[in-house]
Amino acid sequence: MSIAENIAAIRARMDAAAAAAGRDPKDILLCAATKMNGADAVRQAIAGGVDCCGENRVQELVQKSAENAYEGAPVHFIGVLQTNKVKQVVGRVDLIQSVDRMNLLEAIQKEAAKQALTQDILLEVNIGGEESKSGFSPSEVLPLLEHISDFPNIRVRGLMAIPPISQNPGDNRKFFQKMLQLSVDITAKKYDNVTMDCLSMGMSDDYEDAIACGSTMIRVGTAIFGARDYAKLHHT
Ligand SMILES: *Cc1c(COP(=O)(O)O)cnc(C)c1O
Numbered sequence: 548m549s550i551a552e553n554i555a556a557i558r559a560r561m562d563a564a565a566a567a568a569g570r571d572p573k574d575i576l577l578c579a580a581t582k583m584n585g586a587d588a589v590r591q592a593i594a595g596g597v598d599c600c601g602e603n604r605v606q607e608l609v610q611k612s613a614e615n616a617y618e619g620a621p622v623h624f625i626g627v628l629q630t631n632k633v634k635q636v637v638g639r640v641d642l643i644q645s646v647d648r649m650n651l652l653e654a655i656q657k658e659a660a661k662q663a664l665t666q667d668i669l670l671e672v673n674i675g676g677e678e679s680k681s682g683f684s685p686s687e688v689l690p691l692l693e694h695i696s697d698f699p700n701i702r703v704r705g706l707m708a709i710p711p712i713s714q715n716p717g718d719n720r721k722f723f724q725k726m727l728q729l730s731v732d733i734t735a736k737k738y739d740n741v742t743m744d745c746l747s748m749g750m751s752d753d754y755e756d757a758i759a760c761g762s763t764m765i766r767v768g769t770a771i772f773g774a775r776d777y778a779k780l781h782h783t
Pocket residue numbers: 580582603625626709750751752766767768769770
């Protein structure tokens with residue numbers, strides 16, 4: 548199937564999942580996770596109607612930007628971001644979804660102030676409490692937001708999560724539900740510079756469950772582009 552056909556199939560499943568949950572399909576955005584896919588594939592995904600693109604690696608972001616690959620769609624950063632690369636990302640992307648630690652928040656603030664702009668971000672939550680994974684623990688998020696006015700050049704638009712790799716269909720629902728509850732708790736607090744428009748969760752294997760649990764943005768790679776060729780990465 549072509550990239551456009553894959554996207555059409557995903558849209559149909561998104562619509563069905565939204566309908567089953569009594570939700571408006573328009574409230575759920577499709578972010579193409581474009582890592583390891585070149586400018587041509589990215590252009591096909593945009594032509595196929597994805598709402599935005601998400602890049603994991605700064606090098607790919609810079610290269611595909613230079614190739615005008617993202618024309619017609621917003622681009623987000625969704626990968627692990629080293630503080631020394633922040634200046635290449637701030638102001639270049641519409642949303643940094645993967646703000647997973649305090650010193651990254653500080654580095655983004657500093658760079659956004661320098662560029663005299665406001666950077667939209669999501670806080671990444673380590674909802675499975677996994678040692679191996681980055682992200683704020685759920686209990687850290689509210690105390691952090693109490694002090695978000697210390698970051699005047701940052702606007703928090705919501706939360707992002709990558710739950711543990713699941714063994715069985717439906718396993719991740721409990722994590723998705725916890726994320727929804729956290730976003731509801733935050734909304735109730737009415738913090739300055741914080742909106743909870745975006746709850747970014749759900750990937751190729753579990754996006755229907757995520758939609759059932761309140762996701763407003765799914766990040767899909769494999770189901771759009773096919774399996775990633777990791778072997779290729781080491782030769783280029
Ligand atoms: C790769 C990636 C995805 C998409 O994963 P698939 O399983 O290929 O859909 C989503 N989010 C992040 C942060 C990713 O790195």
